[in-house]
Amino acid sequence: MGHLLYIEWLKIKNYRTFWILFTLFVISMFGICSLWWYFDVYTKESGDMAMQAAGSFIFGSFRFPGVFNTLTQISSWLLYFPGFIIIFLTTNEYTYRTHRQNIIDGIDRKDFIKAKILLAFILALLCTLIVSICAVIFGLMSGSGYYTNDILISVFYFFIQSCIYILFALFLGLLVRRSALAIGIYFIYGILLDYLIAMTISKYTNSTIGFYLMPLQVSDQLLPNKISSKFLEMLGDFKTSIALIICIAWIVFYCVFPVRKFQKEDL
Amino acid sequence: MLKKLKTDNRIFEDNILKTMSTVFKIQQLTKFYGPIHALNNVSIDIPKGSIFGLLGPNGSGKTTMLGIIMNITIATSGTVLFNDTPLTADGRKKIGTLLETPNFYHYLSAYDNLKITATIKGIKNPDIDGVLKQVNLYERRFSKFQTFSLGMKQRLAIATCLLGDPEVMIFDEPTNGLDPVGINEIRNLIKSLAKNGKTIVMASHLLDEVEKVCTHVAILKKGNLLVQGGINQIMNQDDMIELNASNHDLLLETVRQIPHYIKHEITDNGNIMVYVKQGTVDTEGINQLCFKNGIVLNTLSLKTESLENIFIGLTS
Numbered sequence: 023m024g025h026l027l028y029i030e031w032l033k034i035k036n037y038r039t040f041w042i043l044f045t046l047f048v049i050s051m052f053g054i055c056s057l058w059w060y061f062d063v064y065t066k067e068s069g070d071m072a073m074q075a076a077g078s079f080i081f082g083s084f085r086f087p088g089v090f091n092t093l094t095q096i097s098s099w100l101l102y103f104p105g106f107i108i109i110f111l112t113t114n115e116y117t118y119r120t121h122r123q124n125i126i127d128g129i130d131r132k133d134f135i136k137a138k139i140l141l142a143f144i145l146a147l148l149c150t151l152i153v154s155i156c157a158v159i160f161g162l163m164s165g166s167g168y169y170t171n172d173i174l175i176s177v178f179y180f181f182i183q184s185c186i187y188i189l190f191a192l193f194l195g196l197l198v199r200r201s202a203l204a205i206g207i208y209f210i211y212g213i214l215l216d217y218l219i220a221m222t223i224s225k226y227t228n229s230t231i232g233f234y235l236m237p238l239q240v241s242d243q244l245l246p247n248k249i250s251s252k253f254l255e256m257l258g259d260f261k262t263s264i265a266l267i268i269c270i271a272w273i274v275f276y277c278v279f280p281v282r283k284f285q286k287e288d289l
Numbered sequence: 290m291l292k293k294l295k296t297d298n299r300i301f302e303d304n305i306l307k308t309m310s311t312v313f314k315i316q317q318l319t320k321f322y323g324p325i326h327a328l329n330n331v332s333i334d335i336p337k338g339s340i341f342g343l344l345g346p347n348g349s350g351k352t353t354m355l356g357i358i359m360n361i362t363i364a365t366s367g368t369v370l371f372n373d374t375p376l377t378a379d380g381r382k383k384i385g386t387l388l389e390t391p392n393f394y395h396y397l398s399a400y401d402n403l404k405i406t407a408t409i410k411g412i413k414n415p416d417i418d419g420v421l422k423q424v425n426l427y428e429r430r431f432s433k434f435q436t437f438s439l440g441m442k443q444r445l446a447i448a449t450c451l452l453g454d455p456e457v458m459i460f461d462e463p464t465n466g467l468d469p470v471g472i473n474e475i476r477n478l479i480k481s482l483a484k485n486g487k488t489i490v491m492a493s494h495l496l497d498e499v500e501k502v503c504t505h506v507a508i509l510k511k512g513n514l515l516v517q518g519g520i521n522q523i524m525n526q527d528d529m530i531e532l533n534a535s536n537h538d539l540l541l542e543t544v545r546q547i548p549h550y551i552k553h554e555i556t557d558n559g560n561i562m563v564y565v566k567q568g569t570v571d572t573e574g575i576n577q578l579c580f581k582n583g584i585v586l587n588t589l590s591l592k593t594e595s596l597e598n599i600f601i602g603l604t605s
Contacts, residue, residue, distance in 0.1 A: 025408075032405045037396055114394070123392035126359045127409040127449070128382030289361040 026137035027144070029129075030111075039110050047103035047149070051156055054096055059084050059160050084164040087173045093157040094180040094245045097149070101184055102212060104145045105191035109204045112138060112195030122289045135196075135284045139277050142192050146184035153180055179244040182269050186241040187212070189276035196280050212238055230260045237272045240265050311373075312337045312457055312488045313358065318367035320353050320512075327353040329512040330367075335490060335505070340483045342499035342520075343492040344596075345509035346604050351492040352389060354509070355461050359386055382410045385450030385458040390465075391442040395435040399426055399445050402434055403452060412453040420448040425474070439466035447475065457488045464495065476502075500524075500596035510604045523599060528570040533560040533588035534579065543582045547575055560588055 034040045062084050065073040083092060115121040124134055154177055191208055198204040216238040223232030233239045243265050313335040320328040328350045335341045343351050356362035358369050359381060371380045393402045400417060407415035421427040424444040429437070437445065443466050450458050463479065464472040480502060483489055493499050499506065500520070507517035516523055530547075534540045540561060544553050549566035556562050572589060579586050 025411075029405060029408050032401065032408060033394060033397075036398075036401060037394075039396075118395055119390070119392040120394055122361045122388070123406075123449075124409060125361050125378075126381065126386045126388060127406050128378050128411075129409050130378040131360065133378070286363065288356075288363055 023136075023140065026133055027140055029124075030137050030141045034111065037111075040107055043103050043107045043110075047100055048152055050100050050103070051097055051152060054100075055093060055156055055160055058092070058096060059163065062164075084160050086161045086164075086168060087170045087176075089161040089164065090154075090157045090173045090176040091245065093153055093160065094176050094183075097153045097156075097180070098183055098187075098242060098245060101149065101187040102209060104149055104184070104188050105208055105212075106205055108138070108142055108145060108188050108191045109195040109208060110201055111141070112192055113199055113201040113204055116199040117201065125289060131285050132281055135280045138192055139189070139280070142188045143185060146181055146188050149184045149188075150177060150181040153177075176245065179266075182266065182273070183241040183244055185273050186237055186269055186276075189273060190237055193276050193280065196283065233260065234265060234268055237269075240268050240272070244269065310337050311335060312371065313376075313490070314370040314373070315354070315358070316368045316370070318354060318357060318369070319365045320350070320357065320362065321365045326512045328357075328364075328367075331509070331512070331514045333507050333514065333517055335488065337488055338486055339505045340479075340489045340491065340503045342503035342506040343490060343509070344496065344499060344506060344600055345492075348511070349509040349604075350512040351509055352461055353512075355386075355388055355459055355490070355492060358459065359384070359388060361388070382453075383455055383457065385452065385455040387443075387446045387450050387459070387463055388461045391446030393434045393442070393445065396433060398431045398433055399437070399448075400430040402445065403449060406449045407452050410453055415452055417452070420451040423451060423478070424448045440468055440471045443467055443475075444471065447478065455487075457490070458482065459490045461492045462494065463491065464493075464498075496595070496597040496600055506596070508600060508603055515603050520596070524596065528565050528567055529592040530563045530565065530570060530572065530575060531556065531560045531588060531590045531592050532563060532575070532579075532586060534584045534586050536584055537561075539582065540579070540584050540586075543579055543584060546578060546582075562592065 065076075083089060115124075121134065125131060129137075191204075194204045194208050194211075195201075198207060216236045220232035220236040220239040223235060224230055225232075233243055243260060244262060311334045313333070315331065315333040315335075318328050318331045320326075331350070331354065333354075343354070345351050353362055357364045357367075358376065360376070360378070369376045371384075374380070394405070397405075399421060403415070403417045403420070407417065418427060418430070421430050424447050426441060426444055426448060429441065434442065434445070443463070447460075447463065450460070460479070464475050467475060476498060479489060479491070483502065491499065491503065503520055505518065506520050506523050508515045508523075532540060532544065537559075541553075544550065544561055544563045547563060547565060548571065549569040551564040551566065553564065554562045570591060572591060576586060576589060
């Protein structure tokens with residue numbers, strides 16, 4: 023496993039696009055959080071009760087333990103960056119036909135895909151780590167708080183959400199094979215299509231089932247913001263435990279499908 | 290005399306190779322691309338230490354076969370044995386391969402690309418600088434692959450084949466995209482590798498080169514194996530002498546008296562091509578025979594059937 027990851031590291035360590043996108047993720051994370059935090063502080067200092075209520079409803083709290091929930095919600099919008107990274111890394115193999123060369127040189131087909139899946143998990147882990155560090159920094163900046171298990175649960179849910187977003191990107195990269203097209207589909211699907219399909223299913227079944235079935239929606243609902251929670255409440259009961267099981271099922275699918283596909287096709 | 294020696298030498302080489310073990314045993318390989326039969330029940334043995342030329346017109350299945358050997362194409366049926374065991378990823382690490390176009394990470398340098406290959410192959414302390422020097426790319430080792438010319442890319446691909454000093458090498462059109470100087474360099478490199486006892490499998494359109502270098506040949510056409518064996522077996526043709534004289538009619542009568550005569554043909558330029566049993570040609574004797582019959586030859590040249598002619602004869 024270490025050997026496979028080392029090969030992936032050799033591929034990305036001098037890959038400028040990787041570093042640009044990763045830096046953008048980190049800068050955006052800290053940048054958006056700083057703006058959010060500044061707004062939070064400003065509304066509190068202004069003494070405007072209506073602004074404070076709106077701020078805490080929309081942005082959430084920056085104190086422990088709420089800061090973890092707030093930041094994981096903000097950063098879920100930034101998961102497109104690691105998604106783009108994995109799409110580029112996957113489609114590059116097809117564009118440069120290096121997937122063929124790797125197999126010719128002696129990588130097992132299964133190991134080639136395993137390396138990409140491992141990389142996706144490591145990216146998800148890195149994103150979770152950065153978000154957690156960010157949460158600790160902003161939590162400390164916002165004053166005292168207390169520790170609850172909700173912190174760990176939020177972090178875990180964010181990791182699951184990251185895995186789904188990044189593995190979905192890997193799945194698209196392997197399926198579409200062209201970077202521009204895969205990124206276009208990934209972005210439009212993530213922003214619009216996944217939600218629209220979930221909505222349509224839910225509308226016709228008069229339940230929340232659509233939000234359970236669609237991969238990005240179900241992972242988003244692990245860390246729901248207050249607006250979407252209210253919306254789902256109107257549709258019916260939504261159980262996080264079931265959502266978590268479905269998320270794990272999607273993760274398993276995104277790991278098994280590429281391995282099967284890559285083992286059976288001509289390269 | 291010289292030709293006889295050459296023939297004897299080739300027969301000797303053939304006999305040696307017959308006793309050698311096989312590196313690749315390709316058994317009943319079949320590949321369908323939808324309704325298209327890319328390979329049809331092809332079985333080939335590639336002896337250890339041989340230089341094996343894989344010939345065939347475009348679309349004959351050469352690249353498909355090499356692709357199946359290297360696991361980038363999945364065979365519909367059939368097996369590939371490497372040193373008598375099914376070829377696995379570990380087995381492929383011991384083979385230096387250049388298939389079609391060079392495939393590298395464009396954003397990485399030549400050195401970094403070779404480092405990836407060396408890591409995949411599990412080569413400890415790879416001599417990356419050494420192989421880059423061998424293909425004259427050492428000066429550009431830190432240049433990105435995307436800045437390379439086609440010839441440099443091809444040379445880098447050959448450098449990956451040399452990494453780890455593998456015993457077996459597969460080249461698919463190794464001189465593609467190279468200028469005449471580059472082609473010559475690669476030819477010399479292949480010859481020197483062959484001298485070092487490497488097994489080389491080479492798919493090429495350069496029949497002249499294959500004829501000069503290869504010890505064994507297989508010819509494919511539309512996925513079917515037409516012929517395989519030692520190049521001497523395949524080239525085992527009758528000797529040919531091209532003759533001409535001012536007294537053409539008398540010469541036509543005289544050629545029948547040449548020892549071991551088989552047949553004769555009139556060539557496009559009006560010369561007489563005489564076929565005699567292989568290894569029996571005696572140009573001095575023919576000259577004397579003609580002279581005795583009052584014929585002064587203005588053309589007497591020994592011809593050999595080229596691999597190209599055999600190839601065209603088989604594939605057309």
